[in-house]
């Protein structure tokens with residue numbers, strides 16, 4: 001393992017034969033506080049890095065701060081419903097991925113203008129107020145007149161009104177992490193368009209709802225700010241708040257030899273079963289209008305899969321036999337536009353039907369896909 005160390009920063013890389021994993025490297029380093037910066041801007045790699053640290057690093061005798069940034073992505077909380085929280089057709093159109101994290105809480109948008117910080121500690125030392133104090137003090141050290149303060153729900157507000165940081169946490173048996181965002185120069189128009197659900201009013205569920213707030217970027221109040229300087233200030237404030245003297249160590253979360261098992265962790269976070277399938281049970285009830293005909297769609301979705309489906313369609317528009325066959329096709333399928341479109345296309349190919357009926361089913365299917 002190579003450790004390139006300058007006065008305030010170092011890079012870990014594995015271009016020579018590795019003798020140890022990241023966890024044993026930390027043990028050898030013997031420091032009680034460590035600051036890492038991820039070399040990746042991929043959300044799944046970065047969430048996997050959090051998981052890996054949480055599962056493999058000894059956090060009873062050390063604390064660790066991870067700094068990271070992502071390319072554009074919507075990140076939902078562990079117990080949320082993506083159809084309720086974001087505009088999935090808009091995210092697909094814009095090519096913005098959706099990720100489900102392991103911590104609770106609400107939905108946020110990230111891009112390169114957003115900094116993420118993860119504070120890992122033992123459960124005993126878990127202290128969100130103190131961590132947020134690191135962030136607000138770092139900002140005040142850079143701009144003494146800046147009005148930033150943490151709230152009782154662990155947001156950080158700018159000028160008492162605009163949210164610049166949101167918090168979530170995961171508490172394990174003996175260790176914990178608190179992670180938070182910091183809005184420096186995020187594209188706010190993309191943020192608001194992807195976080196505005198197109199289907200929230202047709203969904204009923206007990207999933208955790210987000211708490212929307214007016215947001216602002218730090219660079220909107222001071223264009224001379226830049227996110228690298230802010231990250232450095234947070235690192236240095238972390239050292240002084242907790243009495244550590246760690247340099248910022250850059251770590252590459254794709255490095256399997258350094259972090260055995262991390263590839264699988266990143267893979268698991270990208271599966272449909274995790275991102276959509278972990279959605280708490282929900283129902284969809286909506287009125288669709290096809291050819292001026294009113295159709296009621298009523299579904300129960302469990303593990304992201306259609307468990308019950310009812311379609312109320314006038315018998316003189318589509319025969320009850322064909323409607324029942326269509327319902328049986330949808331039952332057990334993923335609540336997902338691609339899978340539904342493929343299943344309905346196969347249904348139409350394998351049944352003999354007039355062109356007129358095929359066109360009606362096609363238009364009905366288009367309407368159903370618009371709520372998925």
Ligand SMILES: Nc1ncnc2c1ncn2[C@@H]1O[C@H](COP(=O)(O)OC(=O)CCCC[C@@H]2CCSS2)[C@@H](O)[C@H]1O
Pocket residue numbers: 075101105106107108109110114116117163164165166167168179180181182183191195209210211212213214215
């Ligand atoms: N990036 C970012 N930062 C701060 N606030 C945001 C952001 N994106 C959206 N929002 C606003 O917060 C609410 C949701 O607030 P809510 O309080 O419901 O949720 C959160 O704050 C969760 C923060 C999760 C932090 C994790 C850290 C690493 S991975 S994600 C949303 O509707 C917007 O109004």
